[in-house]
Amino acid sequence: MMSNADVPLWAAIAVAFFLILGSALALIGSYGFVRLQNFYERLHAPTLGTSWGTGGIVVASILYFTVTGERLAIHELLVGLFITLTTPVTLMLLARAALHRDRAERNPDVPVAPIPFPLAADDAEKNEG
Amino acid sequence: MSAAILYWSVIAAQSMLAIAMALAVYRMTRGPRAQDRVLGLDTLYVNAMLLLLTFGIETGRTVYFEAALIVALLGFVATVSLAKFLMRGEVIE
Numbered sequence: 001m002m003s004n005a006d007v008p009l010w011a012a013i014a015v016a017f018f019l020i021l022g023s024a025l026a027l028i029g030s031y032g033f034v035r036l037q038n039f040y041e042r043l044h045a046p047t048l049g050t051s052w053g054t055g056g057i058v059v060a061s062i063l064y065f066t067v068t069g070e071r072l073a074i075h076e077l078l079v080g081l082f083i084t085l086t087t088p089v090t091l092m093l094l095a096r097a098a099l100h101r102d103r104a105e106r107n108p109d110v111p112v113a114p115i116p117f118p119l120a121a122d123d124a125e126k127n128e129g
Numbered sequence: 130m131s132a133a134i135l136y137w138s139v140i141a142a143q144s145m146l147a148i149a150m151a152l153a154v155y156r157m158t159r160g161p162r163a164q165d166r167v168l169g170l171d172t173l174y175v176n177a178m179l180l181l182l183t184f185g186i187e188t189g190r191t192v193y194f195e196a197a198l199i200v201a202l203l204g205f206v207a208t209v210s211l212a213k214f215l216m217r218g219e220v221i222e
Binding site for chain 1: 142152182
C-alpha cells in the first residue's frame, strides 16, 4: 500500500476525471428524475446514473486500488456487472406495473391494450361458453 | 499535489452524489404516484451505492466495496418485489 501523496500525478488526474464524470452523470440523472413531466419520461433519467454514472466511479475505483495496491484490483467490476444486469429488469417490471395501473384506471394518456384490458377475461369466458 | 487532486475530487463527487440522493428523496416523498416513489427508492439506493464506492476511494479500504455490493443486491430485490406488488397486489402468490 502507498499513501495518496505517492500516487503518480497521471493516476490522480485519471481517478479524479472518472470520479467527477460518474458523479456528475448520476447528479444529472437525478435532476432529470425530478424535472421531467410524466412517469414514463422519468423512468429514463436515472439510467444515466446506472450506466456511465456507475461505470465512471467503478473505473475510478479500479484505477485507484490498482495503483495504490500495486497489483491489478478488478473486484469493483462485480458492482458494475451487477448493476448493468439488474437495472433493465427492475425498470421493465416497474414500467409494466405502471402501464397496468394506468390501463386499469382507463387513463387516456397511455395507449390502449391490444385487447381491451378488463374485457379480455370476459370475452374468453363467453367464447368458451 | 496528487493527494490534493484526489482529496478535492472525492469531496466534489461526494457532494454531487449527496445532492443526487436529496433529489431522489424529494421525488420519493412527493410522488405523485406509487410507481414514482418506487423509482425514487431505486435511484436513491443506486446513488447511495456510488457514494459508498467514493468512500472506499477516500479511505483506501475495501470494506466499503462489500457494503456497496450488499446495498446493490438488497436494493434490486426490494425494487423487484415492490414492482410486483404494484402489478398484482401481493408479492408471493
